[in-house]
Structures are given as C-alpha cells and as structure tokens.
Amino acid sequence: MITAELELHRPGSVAEALDLLARHGDDAKILGGGMSLVPTMTLGLARPEIVISLNHVPELRAITEDAATATLRIGGTARHNDVIASPLVARHAPLLADAARHIGDVQVRNRGTIGGSVAHADPAADYLPTLVALAASVVVRSTRGERVIPAAEFFIDVMATALAPDELIAEIRVPSQGAARGAYRRLARVEGSFAIVNAAAVVRPAGSGASVVAIGGVAGAPVVVDASAAVAAGLTEAALAAFEDAVRTACPQPFEDLNGDAEYRREMAVIHARRALLAAAGAAAA
Ligand SMILES: Cc1cc2nc3c(=O)[nH]c(=O)nc-3n(C[C@H](O)[C@H](O)[C@H](O)COP(=O)(O)OP(=O)(O)OC[C@H]3O[C@@H](n4cnc5c(N)ncnc54)[C@H](O)[C@@H]3O)c2cc1C
CATH class of the missing domain: 3.30.465.10 (Uridine Diphospho-n-acetylenolpyruvylglucosamine Reductase; domain 3)
Structure with missing residues (x-):
C-alpha cells in the first residue's frame, strides 16, 4: 500500500511535462506504465512527492x-x-x-x-x-x-x-537493421520471469560495420563483444572458441545471487552469446 501523500500531475503535452520536471526535479517521478515504479512505491523504496504521468501525452x-x-x-x-x-x-x-x-x-x-x-x-x-x-x-x-x-x-x-x-x-x-540480421536468446527460470542472462546478436554483411553480441545480466550495463572476426572466419569451431574466450574476458566478475554464482553466469553468458550469434548468422545466410 502507498501510504505517503503525493501530488499526481497528468500533463497533456511534452512541454507541460517538461515544465513540471523543471519545477520539481528531484522531488518528482515520471509514471510510464507503473510496472516498476508502483511496486517500489508500495514497498516504500521510492517516496516521490510529485508523480508526473505521461499517459495523456499521445505524441510520446x-x-x-x-x-x-x-x-x-x-x-x-x-x-x-x-x-x-x-x-x-x-x-x-x-x-x-x-x-x-x-x-x-x-x-x-x-x-x-x-x-x-x-x-x-x-x-x-x-x-x-x-x-x-x-x-x-x-x-x-x-x-x-x-x-x-x-x-x-x-x-x-x-x-x-x-x-x-x-x-x-x-x-x-x-x-534500420537493413541487411543486418539479429537474434535474441535469454536464460530464465520460468516463463514470464526476468532473464538471468540474455544476449542480442547483430550480424552485418561484410563491409557494413561490426557484427556484435551484447550481453545483459552479467554486469551493471550491457557488455559488448565484437564478433566480426568470428563471422569473417565463417564461424568455424576455432573461431567460435576464440569468440567464447572473448566473452569470458568481457565478463570478469558477473553478478552472484540465488540464481547462480559468477562462474555459472559467465558460462551461461558464453552459451547464450554463442547461440544468439549462430542464430543471427543463420538468418544472415538465409
Ligand atoms: C511481474 C513483472 C515481470 C517483469 N518481467 C520483465 C522481464 O521479463 N523483462 C523485462 O525487461 N522487464 C520486465 N519487467 C519490467 C517491465 O518491463 C516494466 O515495464 C519496466 O521496467 C518499467 O516500465 P514502466 O513503463 O512500467 O515504467 P514505470 O514503472 O512507470 O517507471 C519505471 C522508472 O522509469 C521512470 N520513467 C518511466 N518512464 C519514463 C520516461 N519516459 N522518461 C524518463 N523516466 C521514465 C520512472 O520515473 C521510474 O523511475 C517486469 C515487471 C513486472 C511487474
């Protein structure tokens, strides 16, 4: 239950929302879907005095x-x-x-x-x-x-x-992805729960930029590993092994929690990065 009193604002334009933010800044919280903000307010972890809902600004x-x-x-x-x-x-x-x-x-x-x-x-x-x-x-x-x-x-x-x-x-x-192809893979305990680790791969045709895999759930922000060399080498087992080593190096100290220790998370990151890369490359070949 949210017990603290708050002021709810429902601006009808971006300009109005920005004006409210300029006036209230640190004391205010924006409300989008409320899926994360409302639970944190219910638990008392966030106690904004002003809530600015963006749900009446159609252009956004x-x-x-x-x-x-x-x-x-x-x-x-x-x-x-x-x-x-x-x-x-x-x-x-x-x-x-x-x-x-x-x-x-x-x-x-x-x-x-x-x-x-x-x-x-x-x-x-x-x-x-x-x-x-x-x-x-x-x-x-x-x-x-x-x-x-x-x-x-x-x-x-x-x-x-x-x-x-x-x-x-x-x-x-x-x-626009254009001719680049992508694939997304994630590890989660059950359907509908947050990922433990996740990986998004983008494979670009030769000469049109780097192919990359970005990995979430292992560090505070997504970790990016360049997969261009592995793609250029035709994703041979040797090239994939080198890519996997690069993932391990990029994830030196993954989070540890009840879902797994650092080593487990690192290896799950390797597996899901490899799967995403192969899936994206398969789509690119197709
Ligand atoms: C049961 C459950 C399961 C979930 N599972 C997943 C999952 O598997 N994967 C996943 O990715 N997410 C998951 N989520 C999170 C979900 O994606 C939320 O929608 C998201 O984190 C917050 O979006 P929201 O629009 O609800 O933001 P809100 O809860 O309204 O706001 C969240 C934060 O963002 C700020 N904010 C909101 N909109 C803006 C804006 N336009 N500009 C600046 N600041 C803004 C707010 O002030 C607040 O600090 C889950 C949530 C729940 C409740």
Whole structure:
C-alpha cells in the first residue's frame, strides 16, 4: 500500500511535462506504465512527492519512421505490446520486437513502456542489450533542450543511467537493421520471469560495420563483444572458441545471487552469446 501523500500531475503535452520536471526535479517521478515504479512505491523504496504521468501525452506513444535516414523512432511511452505489434518495428528492427515478446507476462507487456524500461535500467531487462547491439540512441528532453545519447553510453550501472532529474525519455531511435540480421536468446527460470542472462546478436554483411553480441545480466550495463572476426572466419569451431574466450574476458566478475554464482553466469553468458550469434548468422545466410 502507498501510504505517503503525493501530488499526481497528468500533463497533456511534452512541454507541460517538461515544465513540471523543471519545477520539481528531484522531488518528482515520471509514471510510464507503473510496472516498476508502483511496486517500489508500495514497498516504500521510492517516496516521490510529485508523480508526473505521461499517459495523456499521445505524441510520446507514436512509432514512426524517418525514411530519409532509415531510422525507426519509438515514443518513450510506447507499450511493449505496441513494439511487438508495430509493422514499422517488424520492418526496421525485428530484433527489438523479438526481445519485447519475452518481457514478463501479458499484463506487463500491455502496460509497461519502452521508456520506463530504459529509464529503470534493470541489468537483465530484455531491451537493454538489444538496443546496444542495434546501435540505438536514447533521445532525452528537458526545458534545457534535447540530447541524443547512444544506448551504449546511456546505461551506466545497475539502475543508473545518463538521465538527469529534469529530463524525460521522449524517444528511442533505432537505425534500420537493413541487411543486418539479429537474434535474441535469454536464460530464465520460468516463463514470464526476468532473464538471468540474455544476449542480442547483430550480424552485418561484410563491409557494413561490426557484427556484435551484447550481453545483459552479467554486469551493471550491457557488455559488448565484437564478433566480426568470428563471422569473417565463417564461424568455424576455432573461431567460435576464440569468440567464447572473448566473452569470458568481457565478463570478469558477473553478478552472484540465488540464481547462480559468477562462474555459472559467465558460462551461461558464453552459451547464450554463442547461440544468439549462430542464430543471427543463420538468418544472415538465409
Ligand atoms: C511481474 C513483472 C515481470 C517483469 N518481467 C520483465 C522481464 O521479463 N523483462 C523485462 O525487461 N522487464 C520486465 N519487467 C519490467 C517491465 O518491463 C516494466 O515495464 C519496466 O521496467 C518499467 O516500465 P514502466 O513503463 O512500467 O515504467 P514505470 O514503472 O512507470 O517507471 C519505471 C522508472 O522509469 C521512470 N520513467 C518511466 N518512464 C519514463 C520516461 N519516459 N522518461 C524518463 N523516466 C521514465 C520512472 O520515473 C521510474 O523511475 C517486469 C515487471 C513486472 C511487474
């Protein structure tokens, strides 16, 4: 039960939301889908005096494309189910829709938003390694202006991001996958639970950028391993063994908890990174 008194604001435009954030900053919390914020308030872990709901700002929920730059633009309050159902996401970034399909259960996918997940920055969230592998950017706005932050720089540590208290996540920009192919793999105890580790692979055709695998659940922020050499070598067993060693090196001290110790998590990261890479390369070959 939420016992502390709070003021709820329901701005109808981005400008109004930014004005509220500028005035209340540290005392305020943005409400997206409420899937993470409400439980933390119920437990007393967050006690905002002001809550600013973004649920009445229709422009923040739009999913559009910028044809000139082949960029997908996903509004910060787009629900996980909006991402899953969007024909534009299916055309430009099918890997993102694949990751979204794994999030929680049907209620969570109906209410939870991409901006909320990115702001919350749980290290095992399904979007985090996916956005990093896709070289996406997070567009944040405040009354001071707009910043476009590469996802690889936005996620800093466990639930710590580059977002300032007076900023909101307005949009996620994803460059179109084009001829690149992606695959997402995750380890979870049961259907609907958070991943223990997850891995998103993007394999690009020769000469069009690096092939990478981004891994979540092992460190405060997604860990990126370059898979270009393994792909160029035809993913032979020797090349895959070298890639696996690179994953181990990139995960020197994974988290330890009831789901597993550091060594278990590291080896699960290796297995899921390999599976994601092979699946993406298979799709690329096809
Ligand atoms: C039972 C359950 C299972 C789940 N399973 C998974 C899972 O398997 N995989 C997974 O990835 N996630 C999972 N989640 C988390 C889910 O994806 C949430 O939707 C997400 O973490 C938060 O999104 P939200 O829109 O609900 O944000 P909220 O709860 O509204 O907000 C979360 C935080 O982000 C801030 N915030 C929200 N929107 C913005 C914005 N636009 N700009 C700036 N700050 C903002 C809030 O102030 C708050 O600090 C699960 C959640 C639950 C309850």
